[in-house]
Amino acid sequence: MEAQPAHSSHLHSQAKEIVFNVRQYFQKEKENGGILDDISKATSRTAAATKMSERTVERICKAARDNEENQSPKFMSPKKRKCATPITDFFDNFNEDVLRRTMLNFYERKEIPTLEKIHEEMRTNLSYPGSREILRKVLKKIGFRFGNVDGRRFLMERNDVTYARCKCLREMRRLRSSDRTIVYLDETWINQNYTVSKCWIDSNAEKAVRVRVPTGKGARLIILHARTKNGFVPGAALVFQAKNVGDYHDQMNADTFEKWFKTQLLPNIPPSSIIVIDNASYHSRKIDKPPTSASNKATIREWLEKKGVTVPEGLLKAELMHLVTRHIADADTNFVIDKMASEHGHRVVRLPPYHCQYNPVELIWAQVKGYVSKRNTFRIADLKPLVHESINNIAAENWTNAVRHAEKLQEDDAKRDVVIDHFFDSFIVTLTTSDEDSS
Incomplete structure (x- = not known):
């Protein structure tokens, strides 16, 4: 047969x-x-x-x-195929910021935030389609944890994140009132097959004509640039093709960034500039990396003595590491690019963790990608010139609006922090180590 x-x-x-x-x-x-x-x-x-x-x-x-989620086609039998969750790309930088502000708004209203309340508000205001469990993980990722108030558990921001924000906002307010030029820099990425999600089609045709978009995302370009109030810094554009897939932060490294910082940024910005950056690992390589618990006692002792720390004899390794932790906390930042900037008369200011919305370049990247998506030919040879073209077409008014928006967010958050501080001052809060929400 x-x-x-x-x-x-x-x-x-x-x-x-x-x-x-x-x-x-x-x-x-x-x-x-x-x-x-x-x-x-x-x-x-x-x-x-x-x-x-x-x-x-x-x-x-x-x-x-x-299949638009993979570089190459992925084939799975229907019985084994996992449902594509809409949460995979839901929490981008913008939505993480919305989640953070949703949390802080609870404090501002003097209302105890619980996971159930946050979940409901995100569903109402942002059409969040996911579960509470995913929401819990994202909250932990962006710097929140559980605390106890009068026996009831609620989510609160970590003290180190709050401190970093307050310190940065005070510093930025002071620097904006000076005559020094503020330079914002940031990185992003764009895929070879990046395009608009929808377009007009002829509904009168017997058979709809489908726009052919190549399968997968294609090669990826990494984009690094800096801008002042007068426009993008001349000669500072760095656009290169990534060697592998994954998060674009994994494509960059300290050597590439520091070379760009030294050769393309510093020579082209005004004297005594303020350089605003985020906390990416390749921005923050230490000149003298401190020892870790994996180091032996002799190495730890040598590092401490080099820093001028008196080290008594007979200390256990745990005690030596405690001295290292105290010295790091008390010492000034010791980053490679901070030293580069200082040697040229500039100063580096780092944004607080999870607060990329304070950088107006983030809004400009959205405009760059929008320009590319409408003109993309899906050829990697055409993509790089198109990226440069999109950057050159950013209107001065768009940049002014982006800066105004970022500065307003900073001022609003500074005022909100005062309100929240008074709110927490009326409670005795006990931090908990569990991530469970019993409310």
């Missing part, structure tokens, strides 16, 4: 990948002037070669084309 064509739902992921690759081979054969003169023949030849129906071949290839 002749074997029946296999159904796509019964195929292993590797078999689906083979079908897709065979179809791609026949399609390229046609495009290169081979024996195929009709694209549909690629499907029929694939079906004949793999002993499957043409419908099954089309279904497999359509699923691959529709």
Whole structure:
């Protein structure tokens, strides 16, 4: 008896990948002037070669084309396929900021924030589609933890995050009143196949014409630039292709950033500038990295003595590390780029953790990506010039509005911190180590 064509739902992921690759081979054969003169023949030849129906071949290839989450097609049987959660990319920088402000608004209203209340407010105000458990993890990520007030547990911001924000806001307010130029710098990324999510189509056509967008995200460009009130810093644009996939922060490293900082930024900014940056690890390489618990006692003692710390004899390793921690906390920052900037008469100011919204360049990147998405040709050779073109087309008014928005956020948060401080001063708060919400 002749074997029946296999159904796509019964195929292993590797078999689906083979079908897709065979179809791609026949399609390229046609495009290169081979024996195929009709694209549909690629499907029929694939079906004949793999002993499957043409419908099954089309279904497999359509699923691959529709997969926009991976660099290469990912094939899974329906029974094993995990539902794509809408939370995967929900908490970008913007939505993390919304979540933070939702939390702080509870304090400002003198209302105890619980996970249930926060979840409901995020669903109402931001159409948050996820669970409380995911919300709990994101809150922990952006610097919140649980505390006890009168036996009832609620979420509160970590003291180190609050302190960093207060310190930064006071400093930025003082510096804005001076005549020194403020330089904001930031990085972002853009994919080769980045485009708009929707476009107009002819609804009167018998069959809708589908805009062909390449499968996957394609290669990725990393973009690094800096801007002052007078515009982007001349000669400071760095646009390069990433070598691998993943978070764009993983593509950068301290060597690349420090080289750019020294050769493209410092020579091109006004004297005595204030350079505002975030806390990315490659911005914060220490000149003299302190020892860790993995270091031996002799190394720890040597580092302490080099810093002028008196080290009594007979101390245990735990006691030595306590001295290291105290010295780091009391010492000034000792970062490579801070020293570079100081040697050129500039000063570096670091934004508090999880507060990228204080940097107006973040809003400019959204405009750059919007410009690219409408003009992208999906060719990596065209993408880099298009990025430079989009940067050059940022209007001065857009930058002024972005700076005004960032400064307003800073002023609003400074006032909010005073209100919240009075709120917490009326309670005795006990921090807890558990992440469970019993309310």
